[in-house]
Amino acid sequence: MDCHEFLAQMAELLDGDMAASAADAFDRHRQACAHCRTALATVEQMRRLYADERFFAMPEGASERLRQSLAAGLEEPLAPAALRPAAAVPSSAAAAPRRRGWLGFGADTGRLRALAWAAAAAVVVLAVGVARWQASASTTSGWLVDSHCYAAYKSHPGDHPSDCFIKCATSGKTVGIEDAQGRFHPFNARGRAQAIAAVEASHRKDHLWVTVKTAPASGPALDVVALTLGDPAAAR
Amino acid sequence: MPESGTAVEDDLALVRRACSGDREAFYTLVSRYERGLFRSALAITRNQADAEEVVQETFLRAYEHLNQFRAEAKFQTWLTQIALNTARMKLRKAHAGLWESLDEPRATEDGFLPRDVAEWRENPEQRLGRVEIETILHHALQGLPPGYREVVALRDIQMLSTQETADVLGMSVANVKTRLLRARLQLRERLAGPLGKRA
Ligand SMILES: [Zn+2]
Numbered sequence A: 001m002d003c004h005e006f007l008a009q010m011a012e013l014l015d016g017d018m019a020a021s022a023a024d025a026f027d028r029h030r031q032a033c034a035h036c037r038t039a040l041a042t043v044e045q046m047r048r049l050y051a052d053e054r055f056f057a058m059p060e061g062a063s064e065r066l067r068q069s070l071a072a073g074l075e076e077p078l079a080p081a082a083l084r085p086a087a088a089v090p091s092s093a094a095a096a097p098r099r100r101g102w103l104g105f106g107a108d109t110g111r112l113r114a115l116a117w118a119a120a121a122a123v124v125v126l127a128v129g130v131a132r133w134q135a136s137a138s139t140t141s142g143w144l145v146d147s148h149c150y151a152a153y154k155s156h157p158g159d160h161p162s163d164c165f166i167k168c169a170t171s172g173k174t175v176g177i178e179d180a181q182g183r184f185h186p187f188n189a190r191g192r193a194q195a196i197a198a199v200e201a202s203h204r205k206d207h208l209w210v211t212v213k214t215a216p217a218s219g220p221a222l223d224v225v226a227l228t229l230g231d232p233a234a235a236r
Numbered sequence B: 001m002p003e004s005g006t007a008v009e010d011d012l013a014l015v016r017r018a019c020s021g022d023r024e025a026f027y028t029l030v031s032r033y034e035r036g037l038f039r040s041a042l043a044i045t046r047n048q049a050d051a052e053e054v055v056q057e058t059f060l061r062a063y064e065h066l067n068q069f070r071a072e073a074k075f076q077t078w079l080t081q082i083a084l085n086t087a088r089m090k091l092r093k094a095h096a097g098l099w100e101s102l103d104e105p106r107a108t109e110d111g112f113l114p115r116d117v118a119e120w121r122e123n124p125e126q127r128l129g130r131v132e133i134e135t136i137l138h139h140a141l142q143g144l145p146p147g148y149r150e151v152v153a154l155r156d157i158q159m160l161s162t163q164e165t166a167d168v169l170g171m172s173v174a175n176v177k178t179r180l181l182r183a184r185l186q187l188r189e190r191l192a193g194p195l196g197k198r199a
Helices: A003-014 A018-032 A034-051 A062-075 A090-106 A109-134 A164-170 A191-200 B012-017 B023-045 B048-064 B075-096 B130-142 B144-159 B162-169 B173-195
Strands: A138-146 A175-178 A184-185 A209-214 A225-230
Touching: A003 A018, A003 A034, A003 B173, A018 A034, A034 B130, A034 B144, A034 B173, A062 B023, A062 B048, A090 A175, A138 A164, A138 A184, A164 A175, A164 A191, A164 B144, A175 A191, A191 A209, A191 A225, B012 B023, B023 B048, B023 B075, B023 B144, B048 B075, B075 B144, B075 B162, B130 B144, B130 B173, B144 B162, B144 B173, B162 B173
Parallel strands: none
Antiparallel strands: A138 A175, A138 A209, A175 A184, A209 A225
């Protein structure tokens, strides 16, 4: 067992999931390797400290304050949900009539049909454009990251959580792709917008692997034309 | 301590009673989970006032949406998901623009092989005061990337199981384990200064 395997087994051990068959080799490495021995001892000590309920405890009076705010909150017209009529879920009830009103008002069928034709025409134009572009495009895959978190997640970019990415992207940090060589390539504005949209539309919390189609002769920022979230295993 | 002989009423039964208007049943759930939720909320939001608000809002929202709770899920997991979302929103609001500087990541490349690992002194509790240790633990946690801080908060501070942590975060158990290992090793390294033998 080497140090990498030891650490992997250490994770299992701490979760109580270490296989009995691994125990001997684990113990031998622990006795032979001072680094790993110390790593295990200090991680165990650290867990004991964080688990100790004297730390991060609710301050005095917090429990009472919680009950006071609940007493006030639960008195509100918020009758227990099961007693309400089924349709009256608060959030959708407020939004639904407005939506109906907007659709119903002034939307005559003739105009809708014209819109549909315009949309169909746009798809045709788009398809021709895409076909022309595809002849000279290139495809690149990698991890979707932002410049802010790039250093922290560099050796394991698949861990970069999607909400962290969105937070960074919307606060103006440069977003881009980390290629197989571990280099960071920023996106242009179009790529940035596509990356945000793709992450927001997906339910992935991590493993933000993307395939991007870039226009040839990109400048310092990748000229992203199309971007899709995918599976790193499938892409390799 | 539950009295021997009387089974502790399970969460689902309490949720059902609370749904039919039994406030006491809901308060039993509050007592059961307030401390755990507070601990992880504090680890994520970084201050007591925010953590208190997170816990209050979590229980209010839970009560309001109790009829949407699905019996297949675990109540604690559902509750913790609400708390995590509330904590994230709070963090986003309160620290917009500020959190980057607090979070400046350190490059810990080459994976995380333990090289030159400093030993710690035994039982820092005997050498340092409670507040001092808490400050050290808190500070070390704040230096982690948000994705790592959350996994430690749920697993090692709120003491959820690996499966529950995975359910709350919407990740696989295998991913939780890998992320947790990296987070713990980074955290360990951050604590080696203040808790190490050379300190
Ligand atoms: Zn080793």
